Amino acid sequence: MSTGRLLALIIAVATAAFIVMGTVWPAASAVALAGSGAGLLHPSSTAQAAVENLAHEIGQHAWDRAYSSLANKNEFSEDDFKRDLTGSYSSLRTYATLDNVELRPLHASADEEQIQLKLHWSTVVGTFVESRDLRVARAGDRWEVTWPLVKEPRVPPQVITVNYLRWDVVYRGPEDDWGAQDVEAPHVRIVDMHPVERSDGVVLLGELLNEDVVPAFVSVKATLLAKNGSAVASEDSFDKISHTLLPKQVTPFLISFRNVELSQVDSVKIEPSSSLIAASADPVIEIEDQKLNPSPGASLTGKLVNQSGQIVNVAHVLGTFYDNTGQLVWVSDQYVDRALLPGTPVSFAISIPPDIARKVSTERAVTTTYSSDRLQ
Amino acid sequence: MRLRFTLLFGGVALATMQMAVAQAGALRLPRTVEAGSAFSIQSTGSGKATLYIVGPGQVLRRDVQLGETISFAPGDLHNAGHYFAVLVGESSRDQSSTDQSSTDHGVFDVTAADKPAALSFLAKPSRLPVGLHGGISGVVYVFDTFQNLVLAPLPVSFQLSEVAGGGQRQTVTTRDGVAWIKMDSGPKEVAAQFVAQAGSVSAARVIQQVPGNPCSLRMNARRSGQRVMLETEPVRDCVGNAVPDGTIVTFTETSSAGQATVDVPIKRGIARTEMPAYNGARVSIATGVVMGNEISLGRE
Numbered sequence: 021m022s023t024g025r026l027l028a029l030i031i032a033v034a035t036a037a038f039i040v041m042g043t044v045w046p047a048a049s050a051v052a053l054a055g056s057g058a059g060l061l062h063p064s065s066t067a068q069a070a071v072e073n074l075a076h077e078i079g080q081h082a083w084d085r086a087y088s089s090l091a092n093k094n095e096f097s098e099d100d101f102k103r104d105l106t107g108s109y110s111s112l113r114t115y116a117t118l119d120n121v122e123l124r125p126l127h128a129s130a131d132e133e134q135i136q137l138k139l140h141w142s143t144v145v146g147t148f149v150e151s152r153d154l155r156v157a158r159a160g161d162r163w164e165v166t167w168p169l170v171k172e173p174r175v176p177p178q179v180i181t182v183n184y185l186r187w188d189v190v191y192r193g194p195e196d197d198w199g200a201q202d203v204e205a206p207h208v209r210i211v212d213m214h215p216v217e218r219s220d221g222v223v224l225l226g227e228l229l230n231e232d233v234v235p236a237f238v239s240v241k242a243t244l245l246a247k248n249g250s251a252v253a254s255e256d257s258f259d260k261i262s263h264t265l266l267p268k269q270v271t272p273f274l275i276s277f278r279n280v281e282l283s284q285v286d287s288v289k290i291e292p293s294s295s296l297i298a299a300s301a302d303p304v305i306e307i308e309d310q311k312l313n314p315s316p317g318a319s320l321t322g323k324l325v326n327q328s329g330q331i332v333n334v335a336h337v338l339g340t341f342y343d344n345t346g347q348l349v350w351v352s353d354q355y356v357d358r359a360l361l362p363g364t365p366v367s368f369a370i371s372i373p374p375d376i377a378r379k380v381s382t383e384r385a386v387t388t389t390y391s392s393d394r395l396q
Numbered sequence: 397m398r399l400r401f402t403l404l405f406g407g408v409a410l411a412t413m414q415m416a417v418a419q420a421g422a423l424r425l426p427r428t429v430e431a432g433s434a435f436s437i438q439s440t441g442s443g444k445a446t447l448y449i450v451g452p453g454q455v456l457r458r459d460v461q462l463g464e465t466i467s468f469a470p471g472d473l474h475n476a477g478h479y480f481a482v483l484v485g486e487s488s489r490d491q492s493s494t495d496q497s498s499t500d501h502g503v504f505d506v507t508a509a510d511k512p513a514a515l516s517f518l519a520k521p522s523r524l525p526v527g528l529h530g531g532i533s534g535v536v537y538v539f540d541t542f543q544n545l546v547l548a549p550l551p552v553s554f555q556l557s558e559v560a561g562g563g564q565r566q567t568v569t570t571r572d573g574v575a576w577i578k579m580d581s582g583p584k585e586v587a588a589q590f591v592a593q594a595g596s597v598s599a600a601r602v603i604q605q606v607p608g609n610p611c612s613l614r615m616n617a618r619r620s621g622q623r624v625m626l627e628t629e630p631v632r633d634c635v636g637n638a639v640p641d642g643t644i645v646t647f648t649e650t651s652s653a654g655q656a657t658v659d660v661p662i663k664r665g666i667a668r669t670e671m672p673a674y675n676g677a678r679v680s681i682a683t684g685v686v687m688g689n690e691i692s693l694g695r696e
Binding site: 183185187203204211231232233234235266267268269270301302304305306307308309310322327383384385386387 | 522523609640641648659671
């Protein structure tokens, strides 16, 4: 038998062996991806297994099985349970997928245990973590989870008056004379810019002001230049910026240059760009109870309150952090996973790197909102 | 493509001309012709010949009887530029013949008409703050009926007028067909008409003069239970123009409970919002890089 045939035989046998092993002893992540996988669950003979099974069913969106396994299902309906996890209104949660789970026992007795369940959800704009403390109780030969339902508040039917303010743009047409001017792009200005060296590269922080009287769609591109004038790296702010700026509004921005050292950089070429867009001045979002929480787990926390009548499906909060001399030291952000209902506070928490947190003296937060009726 | 063909054709015509020696046929050409106008060329000699006129983007061919006046109708030559005229006699066009006679040539210019018929008016910017010195620029290119740039000096008047009747007016003479100017934006918020006029022809653009940064931003607070109602006074710039609706005003409340901020657009000249009322809280206000007053909330 030639060497090639022997190798082919070995590969075929190994492949068959791996298929059998994967089917008989599947990895948890593989089970999650396998579709139903109900037959692969462990029996709920322990508190931990009961929580694992529940998490698996949530990950599979098997709401009926998850709901029927709960100890306190007489307290709420299956729809309530589903809405608790996916949101009553379209939001990041609605389209999130369960990436992985963490279980941490908090307290245990013979017939009852408390387990903290951390659900790591994955979305198009990153991940978010949801933590629930579950009470798991023995019921005969199996364990059942008592689900701590968080009821999303409902807004009572009402009429909310809004003085609707909006800008629309008429651009130059193809039949216009070549001398006819087009509408002027909004005038924007960088009011602050500061490079910072981090362990994974250089970060460029700054603030951009729309000094015009019309709304602007803005972005910032930066190029790091070496001493000889050559470009070291070029990046843009991507989503670490509020792209829609109303008149006299200021947004922070953060541009990351990975694997670049500040010593390589001689100068920075920064190019803010702006274009006119049709925009609305609503909704207005109040950011209340903002607090800087020190290390460990340094963060900026607060609540978003939608002061308008329109439901906001996705809110993006950008935090700008300054030291005691007013120097910009960090920009961080968070997407809020629940929809913002009129007048209903929704919490947010923006984490701050521990080494930066020590320097932070003051902060400023801004929000950008997305509503499904405007996205369509 | 058309220009290349013209130049090629012109080259062939000139080569033909150089081979020939004028004997009987001759041309008497005008020095200049106004674009689009009627003109005539006097020929001398006898017999038949062909006249070629070659210029930028245009070639004319006429069979002529030597000794007669060759007339051209209005519009026959409409592109301004330098033209060649070549008269080729019958015998010189016959390649088999050795008789090279009846050929003449000459040059003349076609100039744009002095009367402007169209203006290309570039006005920048279309929007700027009030009271900006030299902030508005206007450039005018003057053309005749056939879109030839009128190179002769012409007075062009620029007028920046506001609705109330005020405005600025200046007259500039064109140089090589172009006139330009810089003007100041007025003190009032208005969509000003920027008009350039040369002769009876004019072109208008709209320059939107918008308010500058807010001046003396002030707010008032009124406590209502657990909330405080905050409202600005009418927000105006330093010359009294109302800052446009939609301009963002940021209210910031700092208290022992933390900080609260809200970005509020001005509506009907005023920005208003409500925030939690904490005893001893300080509320400040800003728009863009302009700070306003600060209010301390006392006990109710």
